Amino acid sequence: KDRLEKMKNFALEELHKMQLESLQKFGVDFENWMSEKKLRQEGILEEALSYLAEAKCTYENDDAVWFCSSKFGDEKDRVLIKSDGNPTYFVPDIAYHLTKYQRGFDTMIDVLGPDHHGYVPRLKAAIQALGLDVNKLEVVYLQHVNLFSGGKQVKMSKRAGKIVTMDEVIDEVGKDAARYFFIDRRPSSHLNFDLELAKSASNENPVYYIQYAHARISSIRKKAKKAKINLKNFDTKLLRKLTLNEETEP
Known part of the structure; x- marks a missing residue:
């Protein structure tokens, strides 16, 4: 069992490291990471469930604990704790969003796949049940x-x-x-x-075209600096006077 736990932790650390390296390579840096394991260890799941219970937004049925999300616009109530005593995947999500509010963020952006439209109403219901401002949540759906x-x-x-x-x-x-x-x-x-x-290195490739334009602009700036021309006060409307092909074509 200990060996399996070590292997699991090693795999998680390596995958996390790979993700960080890929994101940095892409030019994206995350300042904070939150793991589900941390939520469980710090008792945030129990805290979220306790808040919902205090707000009288949970009830028991068929040996399970339910969240009355239908009161907040969801199509039906959702199971929080299954009959075997284990929480559903919905509970860590509620706990995670609770921590977002506790950390004082003004806007919370959830990035979801295109098949998760039906998940948002229950999530917003939980946020409202916790007495939090649901308008702070922004959901972005990413297509394939x-x-x-x-x-x-x-x-x-x-x-x-x-x-x-x-x-x-x-x-x-x-x-x-x-x-x-x-x-x-x-x-x-x-x-x-x-x-x-x-x-492709052609004008059909917008990236190439942008890079080429940047190179041209940089060249103009260098020439202007050499000629001691101050571009800070340059009137860009004057560019409209360039109408000849030799003036506008690359």
């Missing part, structure tokens, strides 16, 4: 990303272990291109990520 290479969709399968990691995408197209294409669509819209387009 389809990778394309050579004009064909890259097929992936979790069962077969055939996946493409974020690291592999960054290694192939670069961080700038990866970041641009991921924010080029609304989170709720499907994204077809064309790896060949992201790597």
Whole structure:
């Protein structure tokens, strides 16, 4: 048992380390991480359940403890503690959101998959039952990303272990291109990520076009500095006077 626990902890630490490295490689840094294990160890689950009970928002039925979420707009009540005495996965989520409010955040953003729309009403119900401001919660739904290479969709399968990691995408197209294409669509819209387009050095690739424009602007700034021209007071409306092809084309 001890060996299994050590193996489990080792695997969790290594996976967490891999996630951190991938995020940093992508240019995303998280200041705080909260594990479910910590919620359990610090008794936050029991604290959340106690608050709900004190608010008279729980009841027992069929040897289980239920949350009367239907009072707060959910389609039906939800089980908190199963008949075997174990909490459902909903309880740690309630506890986690309780800590978000306790830590004093003004806005709490939940990023969920497209198949989790039905989960939000019960979560908002729990927040209201705890006497907290539900308007502080913002939910963002992320749609799936389809990778394309050579004009064909890259097929992936979790069962077969055939996946493409974020690291592999960054290694192939670069961080700038990866970041641009991921924010080029609304989170709720499907994204077809064309790896060949992201790597191409042509005006069809928006990242290349932006980088080229940046290089041109940097060159202008250097020339202006050399000529002792102050660009801080430059009137950008004057750019509209550039109408000739040789003035506007790259």
